[in-house]
Amino acid sequence: MTTNRVPSLRPLAAIVLALGLLALGCRAADVPVGSLLSSSETPDLSRPTGKPELDRIDPDLRAAFESARADAARDGVRLHITSGWRSRAHQERLFEDALVKYGSAEEANRWVATPDTSAHVTGDAIDIGPTDGAIWVGQHGSAYGLCQTFANEIWHFELLTEPGGTCPDMLADGSALR
Numbered sequence: 001m002t003t004n005r006v007p008s009l010r011p012l013a014a015i016v017l018a019l020g021l022l023a024l025g026c027r028a029a030d031v032p033v034g035s036l037l038s039s040s041e042t043p044d045l046s047r048p049t050g051k052p053e054l055d056r057i058d059p060d061l062r063a064a065f066e067s068a069r070a071d072a073a074r075d076g077v078r079l080h081i082t083s084g085w086r087s088r089a090h091q092e093r094l095f096e097d098a099l100v101k102y103g104s105a106e107e108a109n110r111w112v113a114t115p116d117t118s119a120h121v122t123g124d125a126i127d128i129g130p131t132d133g134a135i136w137v138g139q140h141g142s143a144y145g146l147c148q149t150f151a152n153e154i155w156h157f158e159l160l161t162e163p164g165g166t167c168p169d170m171l172a173d174g175s176a177l178r
């Protein structure tokens with residue numbers, strides 16, 4: 001009996017294993033690297049999070065965000081990162097989507113940078129939410145070196161000054177980078 005059963009279980013085990021791997025593969029495919037972070041809670045960035053879109057943000061920028069987040073919390077404002085590091089492929093997809101949405105490269109560039117110009121691709125930019133959080137950083141960010149880069153993107157911040165310094169004038173929009 002036993003000798004008969006063991007071989008008959010092997011194909012079943014193989015199928016279960018294959019289905020398991022398939023499920024894992026599907027799950028991985030559903031979460032593209034560098035996708036918009038859907039969670040409203042950004043984990044502690046002072047240690048690796050396992051999320052490349054957070055871990056590949058410039059360390060100084062991560063530290064500045066953490067300082068700002070702690071102080072914003074004292075003001076009753078929550079901050080989270082809605083988008084951090086992006087792969088070139090992800091940025092390319094975003095730009096292609098913008099091309100479809102806006103109809104021309106010129107208009108698309110006002111809102112979405114190409115992989116060659118996006119500071120997200122180098123880990124030097126973060127998008128901050130929710131809106132009241134972005135507004136808080138817009139008002140207080142220079143204390144941490146965090147500056148709003150583009151006048152039309154209140155959520156997009158880069159380290160553009162020393163902490164406590166003065167942020168440079170904003171660019172009207174991303175088309176200035178081309």
Ligand SMILES: [Zn+2]
Nearest residue numbers: 125126127156
């Ligand atoms: Zn951005």
